[in-house]
Amino acid sequence: MKKRIRKYLTALIGIVLSSCSNGQITVAENGIEILNSGITKEQSQLLFDNTKSFPNNTQLSIAFIKNGKIDFLGIARTNDTIRLIENYKNAFEIGSITKVFTATLLSHFVNDQKLKLEDNIQDYLDFEINSKNGITFKELANHTSGLPRLPSNLNLLLVDQDNPYKDYGEEKLISYLTKEIELNHEPGLKYEYSNLGAGILGFELATISKSSYESLLQEKIFTKYKMANSTSKRENVETKLTKGLKPNGKTTSNWDFDALAGGGAIFSTVEDLSKFGLAQFDNTNNELTLTRKPTFKVNDNMSIGLGWHILKRKNGGELIWHNGGTGGYTSSMALDLENKNGIIILSNVSAFNKSMGNIDQLCFGLIKTLDEK
Template sequence: MKGLLCITIVLLITLTGRAQTPKQQSLDAYIDHLFKNKKMMGNVEISFKDSIIYAKSVGFSNVTTAEENNKNTKFRVGSLTKTYTAVLVLKAIEEGQLQLNDKLSSFYLYVKNAEKITIEQLLKHWTGIYNYTEIADEDLWEQKFHTEEEFINYLINEKSNFEPGTKYEYSNTNYAFLGFILQKIYNKPFAEILKEKICCPLYLKNTYFSVETDRTKNEALSYNIQDRYIVNAKVNFSVHFANGGIASTAIEVDNFLTPLFNGKLISAKSLEMMLPKNKGEYGMGIEKLPFDNPQGYTHNGRIENYFSEYWYFPKEKLGIVTLLNATNIYTSDIQTLLLQYAYGNKYEIPNSNQTDEILEKDFKQIKGTYFEKDKKAFFTISSDGKNMVFQASDAGQMFVRLEYEGNNIFEYEDMELQFFPSIKEAILTQGNIIKKYKKLSKQ
């Protein structure tokens, strides 16, 4: 982000429908390069005022059938959903259905500290309620439909992390509860509330909540990137509805943000309450970007291997959205690229055959896919142009950047990887576990 601090405020006035400019062609080449080098699949979009100044789709919504992503492809937006949920809560407050100081105990008496936790603290993650997505078996539990009662029972015995109101700690459970509360006060499912309060007024036809991915609606499947794309295990979004389950397009995410920040969805007073004041701070479903010039707001998300992020700059009326269904680079890197484009700044296409730490010829000997002897477990090593990137084969596995320690040894937290290029092998050490892997010969 450091390079953004001295950006000058001179936006490109590039309107949809004109012939492509050299800068557009350059950005197209960059995004295409990322796809061809298996760094991302998905959609990106930039808006200025009321116009789309750039939009592009790359990759496949379904790899098996070679169906390509397009401008109407829907992606699960993950935790971007929290911005929508926060808006719904603030609208309920404007309608007199809720108050910020209402207690969780009015709806859920037996949740730990419910009598101390307010709606405002739920919105701002100041509750201490345990994050249910960190429960050990949650990755299996989330694959089946669960009722509200089952959700509460799943969580009820988990500890409280701190006294409500004493500090901030992000917890998906907070927004799940807000979704349940909305359903109670309106006596309607979350999907209907979303449609009635946000989608219909804004004419959003491609934004909705449903419990399962539906390919008949042009919804993208999500993938893990290895030497090939591996489709993820199916999540049932019944347990992620108000905190991570909305489906939308990149264009319609922006078509939600623009009216939100321009007073057409909630009042100016409600928007002011929603927005955090300090850099990097979390408000109500929105975080402030960690740089000053330009000043903007953000939220990112991940569910399965759908990755998402938006940036919005109210003063400039500039919106940037990235929705991905496969990636092993950070969405913030793509967002930075799109912001540089919007401001007419130069950027270079990264070299996916090198890292900052080792020579290109040495990295080429290391990169690739490595299998255990039984070939059931494997991982892929790639580069984002600066760092070595590791991603294991398990469906939904997060990619990580490795730190170089010398002598072909790389580390991430308690994991160590040592490569032996001459014999095409690698040894992975994690705690007391030591595993040997063999590099796939043909790639």
């Protein structure tokens, strides 16, 4: 019975896709509904294939950037049917895409000559880091610091599983740095992804400026790029906040960050992120250009700048890319700077969902289709 129902739904479920322009709906041979303008059958099939396994109430909010022009698309899964919604102004947790913004703040500090990338972070603190190895700002931003993924005094088994970072404040971070820090390797030698490193970077930039991470974001980035619905504080979200989902489809708590905000605290919309994406195409923007310069070769197919991962494509081009995941959300953002193309996906698919990798697959699949149009 279940197999028959599934087969029936597969044949009948239609994905209704929309861009900023108005178009007439047609039905492809596979039963998926598409628009005559904007969205192709291939893109429609990619959306169906990569979202059909997600639970009810799943939402995806997507920005298509083609030759510098933006179209938005929103879909929701309701009663096992994937339908059109308008959610490009809705806020989602962007997770680790936050790290790109933290690195962009660092670039502002460098361009304002407040510090240098190769400076030792110890030189800007009023307490002593208990390590024989010096760590630079660049090493925090490109994940070569040697720091572990998380601090040893943040035990995820002992905290609120639905909001694990909320009670990790300045006192705990300073205690870790002065008493418990232990590097996995000498700084600068190896790429090892670290939420802790990005968190320390955000914390230290706020300390240097005698401000807060949120204030820096608003002053240096969100206001500049007119990202009115972006914030690192849940209480500051003014637009509709899409509810995050557990893997089983039930709603879950949002994540609140304290001292480690630089690693993943931002709420944003695809409308706002598309503005930040378009700004990346301006090569005269020194702050953004610096973040995209390779600082470390991870392997033959990937290097890292400051925050951004730089991926080699099979067609010989490059993408700058980052993704993110929290308890209730998964995101992915890829930009083709040469052709001014990009895909930005925000979703309320849990990072713990076994199919969360579909969001990246969809992002890379969709941006490939922009090469062909």
